[in-house]
Amino acid sequence: MPKNVAIVADRISWEERQLIQAAPALGLHVDWINDESLCLGDPGAPAVQSYDALLVRSRSYTRGGLVATLAESAGIPVLNTARAINACENKAVLRTVLRDAGVPVPDFRLVLSRKDFEKALEELGVPVVLKPIFGGMGKRVTLIRDTDTAQSVYDYVEDLGHAFEQACLVEPFLAGGSSVRCLVAGHDIVAAAEFTSAGTDWRSNAALGNRSSAIAHDPEVVKIVDAVVNELGAGIYGVDLFRTDDGLVVNEVNHAPAFKGVASTTGADIPTAIASYVQELIA
Structure with missing residues (x-):
């Protein structure tokens, strides 16, 4: 008898379609449930009670943690855990x-x-990167190269952002233009690729279509990813690292990672690896 799994997301993208296609071979039946239709809060959670597990892949920066928290309270296994999702949704908390x-x-x-912004510039100096605490895919991440433009840039945050959008991080600009993305299922790295900025765009984000190449699982990468998973718990993650003169650092961890870019670069069967981990978890 197939196990029933729900992908909870605001929409179906390439990744969700691949997961749905890979599931039957591993004894799973997967449905998509829109994260706006669950109406959780009832201890019995009738909208999801018939599922053996929920795979939360909401792109919202607030919904995933809320759904996971209430589903766990109703006794439904959730990937990733509410604690992990709540941490990953907020860059300041995660770091x-x-x-x-x-x-x-x-x-x-x-x-x-x-006042915070001016103090951050004073302490860190320029160039710096200004990024929203809630966000992904390189959106609204701004490189500030000199103090002459810094205040004008912050005008947009102050005047156009809603309350939670005004919460930002300022960090030193790490020159080099490359990042490493690792796709993790359970405790293991399924695939890893290095993305390098192309053209005039300084950002090295897979969603921006930059140059990429598969990389071996080098010991430093494995050590850091293991430490991330040990802290957040086994799960399905996209772990993004920056290379610096002092070694690798973790930029962010995505609890609902896009993986089309890494899959096409490495040839790894990421959907099957994820479905296998789900199957093992609920077998």
Whole structure:
């Protein structure tokens, strides 16, 4: 009898379609449930009670943690755990959790006001990167190269952002233009690729279509990813690392990672690896 799994997401993208196609071969039946239709809160959670597990892949920066928290309370296994999702959704929380666990992360300052912003510039100097605490795919990440434009840039944060969008991080600009993305299922790295900025765009994000190449699982990468998983718990993650003169640092961890770019670069069968981990977890 197939196990029933629900992918909880705001929409179906390439990744979700691949997971749905890979599932039957591993004894899983997978449905998509829109994360706006669950109406959780009832202890019995009738919208999801018939599922053996939920795979939370909401792109929202607030919904995933809420869904996971209430589903876990109703006794439904959730991937990833509510604790892990809540940490990954918030860059300031994630970096603090990892740093406290001894995982290397970039230096940063929390910016909630112009006064914070000016203090961060004073402490870190330029160039710096300004990024939203809630966000992904390189959106609204801004490189500030000199103090002449810094205040004008912050005008956009202050005047156009809603309350939670005004919460930002400021961090030193790590020159080099490359990052490593690792796709993790359970405790293991399934695939790893290096992305390098192309053209005039300084950002090295897979969603931006930059140059990429498969990389071997070098010991430093494995050690850091193991430390991340040990802190957040086994799960399905996209772990992004930056190369620096002092070694690798963890930029962010995505709890609902896109993996089309890494899959096409490495040839790894990521959907089957994820489905296998889900099957093992609920067998």
